Amino acid sequence: xxxxxxxxxxxxxxxxxxxxxxxxxxxxxxxxxxxxxxxxxxxxxxxxxxxxxxxxxxxxxxxxxxxxxxxxxxxxxxxxxxxxxxxxxxxxxxxxxxxxxxxxxxxxxxxxxxxxxxxxxxxxxxxxxxxxxxxxxxxxxxxxxxxxxxxxxxxxxxxxxxxxxxxxxxxxxxxxxxxxxxxxxxxxxxxxxxxxxxxxxxxxxxxxxxxxxxxxxxxxxxxxxxxxxxxxxxxxxxxxxxxxxxxxxxxxxxxxxxxxxxxxxxxxxxxxxxxxxxxxxxxxxxxxxxxxxxxxxxxxxxxxxxxxxxxxxxxxxxxxxxxxxxxxxxxxxxxxxxxxx
Numbered sequence: 001x002x003x004x005x006x007x008x009x010x011x012x013x014x015x016x017x018x019x020x021x022x023x024x025x026x027x028x029x030x031x032x033x034x035x036x037x038x039x040x041x042x043x044x045x046x047x048x049x050x051x052x053x054x055x056x057x058x059x060x061x062x063x064x065x066x067x068x069x070x071x072x073x074x075x076x077x078x079x080x081x082x083x084x085x086x087x088x089x090x091x092x093x094x095x096x097x098x099x100x101x102x103x104x105x106x107x108x109x110x111x112x113x114x115x116x117x118x119x120x121x122x123x124x125x126x127x128x129x130x131x132x133x134x135x136x137x138x139x140x141x142x143x144x145x146x147x148x149x150x151x152x153x154x155x156x157x158x159x160x161x162x163x164x165x166x167x168x169x170x171x172x173x174x175x176x177x178x179x180x181x182x183x184x185x186x187x188x189x190x191x192x193x194x195x196x197x198x199x200x201x202x203x204x205x206x207x208x209x210x211x212x213x214x215x216x217x218x219x220x221x222x223x224x225x226x227x228x229x230x231x232x233x234x235x236x237x238x239x240x241x242x243x244x245x246x247x248x249x250x251x252x253x254x255x256x257x258x259x260x261x262x263x264x265x266x267x268x269x270x271x272x273x274x275x276x277x278x279x280x281x282x283x284x285x286x287x288x289x290x291x292x293x294x295x296x297x298x299x300x301x302x303x304x305x306x307x308x309x310x311x312x313x314x315x316x317x318x319x320x321x322x323x324x325x326x327x328x329x330x331x332x333x334x335x336x337x338x339x340x341x
Contacts, residue, residue, distance in 0.1 A: 003028060008060065009035030014042040021049040028053045034062040034088065040070025047077035058086040062115065067093030075101040084109055090117035090143070096125035106139050107132040114139060117171070118146040126153040130160035133167070143171035145199070151180035158184040162191035169197035173227070179209030186216035189223065197225040201255065210237030214244035217251070225253040229283065233259035242268045246275060252310070253281035261287040266295040273302045280306035 005028050007020060017038055022045075031053075038061070050056065059078070066074055066089075075098035078084060087105075099121065105111060106129065126149050133139070144157070154177050161167055177200060188195070210233050217223070233241075238261045245251060266289050273279055282303045289296050 004030040004032070006032045007036070008032040009063075012036045012038075014039055014045075018042055018045040021045055024049065024053070026052045027055060029055055030058040031056060032060040034060045034064070036064055038064040038066065040066055040068065040074060043070055043074045043077065046074060050077050050081055054081065055083055056081050057083050059084065060086075060088040061092070062088045063091040065093065067095075067097070069097060071095075072098040072101055074098070075105065078105055079109070082110065084111055086113040087111060088115040090115045090119065092119055094119035094121060094125075096122050096128075099125035099128040103128045103132045106137050107135060110138055112138055113141040115143045116147065117143045121147040121149060121153075123149050123153040123156065126156055130156045133157065134160040134163050136164050136166060138166055140166055141169040142167065144175060145171045145173040146175070148176050150176040151178055154181040155184035158188040161188050161193050161195065164193055167193065167195060169225075170195065171199040172203075173199045174202040177203035177205055179206055179212075181205075182209035182212040186212045189213070189216035189220045194222050196222055198223060199225075199227040201227045201229040201231070203231050205231040205233070205237075207232075207234045207236030207238075207240075211240040214240040217241070217244045218247045220248065221250050223251055226251060227255040228259060229255045229257045231259055233261065235260075235262050235264045238265040239268060242272050245279070246272055249276075249278060252278050254279065255283040257283050257285040257287065259287060261289065263288065263290055266290070266293075266299075270295050270299050270302075273299055273306070277306050277309065279303065280310050 002025070005020075005024055007017070012020075012033075013036070017033060017036065043066075059081075061074075071092070071094050078087065079101070084105075094116065102114070102116075106114065121144065126144065126147075133142075144153075147153075149157075149172075154172055154175055157170070157172070158181070161170070182205060185198075185200070189198075205228065210228065210231075213228075214237070217226075228241075233256065238256070238259065241256075242265065245254070261284070265287075269282075269284075273282065280303050282299065284296070284299070291297075
């Protein structure tokens with residue numbers, strides 16, 4: 001019996017999806033209806049379907065046409081799904097409709113992944129979510145990318161996450177961020193939160209803001225992935241970040257393409273990657289480096305070597321597990337021969 005219903009990107013409308021859901025098996029665990037033409041007119045059908053499939057763990061409704069007050073009704077229907085782990089609502093027309101119900105869902109469900117990218121969510125909607133994020137729900141991954149929440153919304157989210165021990169990944173790319181939110185981001189990075197991945201790409205964070213982030217990265221011991229791509233970081237911010245990472249032993253992935261970094265940052269970057277073997281994924285494209293010179297090719301060569309080295313312990317661990325299994329089987333064989341041979 002199939003536990004997944006995949007009707008993603010088939011350009012289906014409300015009536016067609018309604019017929020499919022009426023015929024669906026009640027023990028489904030995953031449903032993908034993304035990339036269709038669904039509107040809030042099919043919310044009653046979805047609500048009834050969710051009642052019949054209480055074991056759903058993953059719902060994908062991205063890239064549809066849900067909007068307005070009907071969006072709140074749709075979100076309300078998720079509350080009956082006690083085992084829901086992953087919810088994708090990106091690229092609809094959510095605005096702030098349903099944010100209060102989503103906050104309730106985050107607080108009282110088993111949800112661990114929530115995707116709200118490109119929904120025109122405003123700072124007011126973010127405030128509703130932030131109130132529950134500070135209460136340490138189970139949510140681990142959250143994307144608010146491509147929503148105009150600006151410095152105000154980002155600061156609100158980051159202040160809430162300072163007391164959150166479960167969130168490990170947040171995407172705040174293209175949110176209209178400027179230097180004004182960087183103090184709150186820095187405070188979050190030096191708090192007790194366990195964030196491992198932070199995306200701030202395609203914003204307008206400049207050198208002063210990155211200097212604040214750099215100061216925090218000196219103390220941070222949890223973050224492994226940082227994406228600042230497509231921000232006007234400049235040499236000032238770049239040099240501050242490079243210097244700070246020399247004291248950081250955790251970050252292994254840094255994306256800083258299109259950050260207006262000049263040749264002034266190239267040699268310090270080379271010295272950084274030479275010293276820091278944990279930094280093995282570095283994206284530098286579309287900066288003002290001399291990519292045909294001596295320094296940048298050395299950077300890429302060294303980081304590639306670091307990446308290869310980072311994969312070796314995993315292979316060794318897998319080999320050792322395999323060896324232990326063989327050893328146990330051999331012992332059983334020997335014992336069997338001793339008693340029954």
